[in-house]
Amino acid sequence: MSKHDVIIAGGGLGGLETALVLSKEGMNVCVLERCKQAGGLLQSFRRHNKIMDTSIHYVGSMDKGEALDRYFRYFGIADEIDTVRLDQNCYDNIILDDSRYSFPMGLENFEEYLKSRFPSERRVIPVYCKYIREAGMLSDLENLKNGLFNMDYMDYYTVSASDIIRDNIKDPALFDALWGTSLLYAGIEKITPFYIHAITLYSNLKGAYRFRGGTKSITDALIGKIEQNGGTVMRGTEVARIVVGDDRTKGVVTADGTYFESDSVISDIHPIETFRILDKSARLKPSFISRITSEDNTYGLFCLYLTMKPGSFRYINQNFFIRKGNKRVNYVLLSMQPPADGGEFAEVVTIVTPIPYSAIEMWSDTHIGDRGAEYIDYKERMSEEILDFVSDDFPDIKSAVDHKYTATPLTFRDYTKTPQGSAYGIQKNCNKPYSTFIAGRTKLPGLFLTGQNINVHGVLGVTITSLLTCADLLGSDYLINRIKEKA
Numbered sequence: 001m002s003k004h005d006v007i008i009a010g011g012g013l014g015g016l017e018t019a020l021v022l023s024k025e026g027m028n029v030c031v032l033e034r035c036k037q038a039g040g041l042l043q044s045f046r047r048h049n050k051i052m053d054t055s056i057h058y059v060g061s062m063d064k065g066e067a068l069d070r071y072f073r074y075f076g077i078a079d080e081i082d083t084v085r086l087d088q089n090c091y092d093n094i095i096l097d098d099s100r101y102s103f104p105m106g107l108e109n110f111e112e113y114l115k116s117r118f119p120s121e122r123r124v125i126p127v128y129c130k131y132i133r134e135a136g137m138l139s140d141l142e143n144l145k146n147g148l149f150n151m152d153y154m155d156y157y158t159v160s161a162s163d164i165i166r167d168n169i170k171d172p173a174l175f176d177a178l179w180g181t182s183l184l185y186a187g188i189e190k191i192t193p194f195y196i197h198a199i200t201l202y203s204n205l206k207g208a209y210r211f212r213g214g215t216k217s218i219t220d221a222l223i224g225k226i227e228q229n230g231g232t233v234m235r236g237t238e239v240a241r242i243v244v245g246d247d248r249t250k251g252v253v254t255a256d257g258t259y260f261e262s263d264s265v266i267s268d269i270h271p272i273e274t275f276r277i278l279d280k281s282a283r284l285k286p287s288f289i290s291r292i293t294s295e296d297n298t299y300g301l302f303c304l305y306l307t308m309k310p311g312s313f314r315y316i317n318q319n320f321f322i323r324k325g326n327k328r329v330n331y332v333l334l335s336m337q338p339p340a341d342g343g344e345f346a347e348v349v350t351i352v353t354p355i356p357y358s359a360i361e362m363w364s365d366t367h368i369g370d371r372g373a374e375y376i377d378y379k380e381r382m383s384e385e386i387l388d389f390v391s392d393d394f395p396d397i398k399s400a401v402d403h404k405y406t407a408t409p410l411t412f413r414d415y416t417k418t419p420q421g422s423a424y425g426i427q428k429n430c431n432k433p434y435s436t437f438i439a440g441r442t443k444l445p446g447l448f449l450t451g452q453n454i455n456v457h458g459v460l461g462v463t464i465t466s467l468l469t470c471a472d473l474l475g476s477d478y479l480i481n482r483i484k485e486k487a
């Protein structure tokens, strides 16, 4: 039997980051990850000698001194990952039926760009940008002491992004442009809080970067630091039970029956799974558990990963959000991984599109590699439709493709145990802020939650959430000072 200060169930980004912070601050931590590879959605896979990232396309707030850069410096991993800054003059292209926009980096540049494209909205665009700045800055270090919500800015959590934008902006074309990147947060009008829209946009304006060499490099760097600090990351080790005794957590039991003793357990697993494996003797209000476990999850994404024939498809250091028409495929994000050789041609192109769970539900009882011919046929048809869809804007893409690989939400479900393979977990809802933003410290002594489901998703969002969860154990003033000392 092993005794640890903290056991972390789930070795996705949230689990690894909490383990790193706590081990850095002197705790004896152990991460238990069910998959053979840690990292959760940060996993990369290799085919035909190309490394492909399963999920992450780009991250924001990475310019020197911005939020994520500071957090990665405090973690000690900033210099171990190879990043590529997207184009200053256009990092995101928004291509709509009859218009096209090129968002530049920097909030001031962005504001000027919008004013030049929508002169009739010149007076209200600065108001919208002020709101973006205020809500976006809630990701900054000092805000950690406010916990989950900054009460001075409650409207940003309780009013929808679509309402705040529409209350200020009258031109529907400008709304469509601003809503063009909503795939990044699975935005739903009247539901998605302004905070989620703002933190995503603001962070990208503060330095949007891609990773060269695969997002697995982030996982490797995090694990390296945890191990240097004396912590352990066990892969292929599924947590089957969170043990409760004397009204608090006592540890976990893994699928092979091994007991890991600890007074503190942090779960990076989706709350539905966490509460399924939590001992039923846990004194948590049934209404609390049923509220959290009945919340909607965001839509899932169909992912098409393409390896390109050498020298056939030029690398573009920008993303493309294309929303057109009303066919089954009508909204995609096309992104490219920075070429490993630093050359001018793309090696890997990724295209993702939202799909409803109903499209794949008929295979929900199947598992990876064994879903049958109809499923393979469905994926093939989707791939062709996606390639047809982007061919208007990328006429050479089809002839440049070397190999195609696909993942559906069922793939993500089977790897990460996220219900229905939702891309970003629990859908944040401005009408229900107190049940869709969840505190890291639960009412059960010793049980803590972290990861994309409980607060904000994405690399920046999960990092903020990890720090909030760690602040519950270490104290927020202490943690803020430690980060300030290091970064």
Ligand SMILES: Cc1cc2nc3c(=O)[nH]c(=O)nc-3n(C[C@H](O)[C@H](O)[C@H](O)COP(=O)(O)OP(=O)(O)OC[C@H]3O[C@@H](n4cnc5c(N)ncnc54)[C@H](O)[C@@H]3O)c2cc1C
Residues within 6 Å of the ligand: 009, 010, 011, 012, 013, 014, 015, 032, 033, 034, 035, 038, 039, 040, 041, 042, 054, 055, 056, 057, 058, 059, 237, 238, 239, 240, 268, 269, 270, 273, 301, 303, 352, 412, 415, 416, 417, 418, 422, 423, 424, 450, 451, 452, 453, 457, 458, 459, 460, 462
């Ligand atoms: C297609 C796609 C594209 C994305 N693109 C971007 C992007 O461009 N930029 C960005 O910032 N974010 C992006 N995201 C979001 C980002 O990937 C996630 O928000 C983040 O990686 C989630 O980390 P997590 O630790 O919360 O969850 P997860 O990565 O889901 O980690 C949970 C971990 O728990 C493990 N686990 C589950 N059950 C058990 C158990 N019983 N025992 C042990 N382990 C268990 C799982 O195997 C998994 O490793 C994207 C997501 C998707 C799906």
